[in-house]
Amino acid sequence: MSKVIRIGTRDSELALWQANTVKAQLENLGYKTVLVPVKSTGDLILDQPLYELGITGIFTKTLDVAMVNGDVDIAVHSMKDVPTALPKGIMQGAVLKRAATKDILVHKGLDFLEAEGTIATGSLRRKAQWLNKYPNHKVVDLRGNVNTRLQKLEDNSWNGAIFAKAGLTRINVLPEHFIELDWMLPAPAQGAMVIAVMEQDVFCKEAVSKLNDHFSEICTTIEREFLKTLEGGCTAPIGALAVIEDKDIWFRGCLFSLDGKQKLEIEKRVSLKENRNLGRNCAIEILDQGGKDLMADIKASLDKS
Structure with missing residues (x-):
């Protein structure tokens, strides 16, 4: 186990939490690791809705390139951000045990639900489901990492914003005022973390396979x-x-x-x-x-x- 596994990750607080979780689990198994943070296109361009950028895997593409170039050995992602078709030479190495799958509404009071209101989200899925249930509401675009989005909600007159519960829980920023949206179906693989690895890298494939949770893999697949x-x-x-x-x-x-x-x-x-x-x-x-x-x-x- 003399090889040092270079773990590629985005540099947001949530992404680093996820990468450090993988780092700790691998080191508990006796592997040597080091984090290699990079900034993705999705983190750099915050003034356009994601769907307008037209890039497949906007949060994963930079790490894919780093893997193919040999700058990192594995990459840790929120699985819901990963395209269903992985780049040539890259494979799914492990799905970690899944966390909470639900979306939540972080709010400033719930009186608006039966009247007019404004909700913030950068997700087409969340927007469509919200408007289906609350057609009189307005939905505005919200971009940025978890902390940035929470601050934007605080700074604006919106009634609430929709988040994945798993992300807020992982970095301990779950606010006091929130409700679980039991009626809203999550993004495929929401709440799951995935490790990508090069197909030809036998050492890293074997290492990360030890972190795979079989039932989480079945459900996300x-x-x-x-x-x-x-x-x-x-x-x-x-x-x-x-x-x-x-x-x-x-x-x-x-x-x-x-x-x-x-x-x-x-x-x-x-x-x-x-x-x-x-x-x-x-x-x-x-x-x-x-x-x-x-x-x-x-x-x-x-x-x-």
């Missing part, structure tokens, strides 16, 4: 299959969640129009042994129920923006 089959490379308001209950898998998936008015959803419960192609098959059902036309409309609208 199903959700990402659903996403991959639906999106065809297009950003869209897609939610998915697979949960293992006893010996079953309970899957829920949804696709919304950008304005939240159209909603296609599916729910399946199958035996854990029958999880193969579950996400793909559910996505095909959605596509056959009008999803193809809806995805074409979404792509056309985003291409114009």
Whole structure:
């Protein structure tokens, strides 16, 4: 174990927390490691909504390049940020045990829910689901790392902003005033951390495989299959969640129009042994129920923006 594993990570507080978690787990197994922080395009360009930037893997691309160039050996990501198709030569090395999957609303009081209000989020998925439930509300764009977004909420007159609970919990910035959005389906693989590794790197592949959580891997694979089959490379308001209950898998998936008015959803419960192609098959059902036309409309609208 003389090789030092260079861990690539974004330099936000949350990304560094995630990378340090992997670092500690590898070192507990006897491996030597060092962190190599980099700044991604998604962290540098904060004045445009993510979907307008038109870059696949905007938070992962810089680390992909660093891996291919041999500057880092592995990369740690929030799995929901990782494109469903990994670059040539890079593979999924491990999915760590998943944290909370839910979205939360950080708010300044909840009276606005039954009236007019303004909510902030940079996510098409969150925006569409919010407008579907609260069509009279306004949704404004919110970008930046977790701390930046919390500060922007504080500094503006918005009623609330939507966050992933896992991110705020990990760096201990979960505010006092929040509610869990039980009705909102999360992004595929939300709450999960993934380690990317080069396919040819036998040493690092073996090392990170020891951190893999089998059940988290199964659930996130199903959700990402659903996403991959639906999106065809297009950003869209897609939610998915697979949960293992006893010996079953309970899957829920949804696709919304950008304005939240159209909603296609599916729910399946199958035996854990029958999880193969579950996400793909559910996505095909959605596509056959009008999803193809809806995805074409979404792509056309985003291409114009």
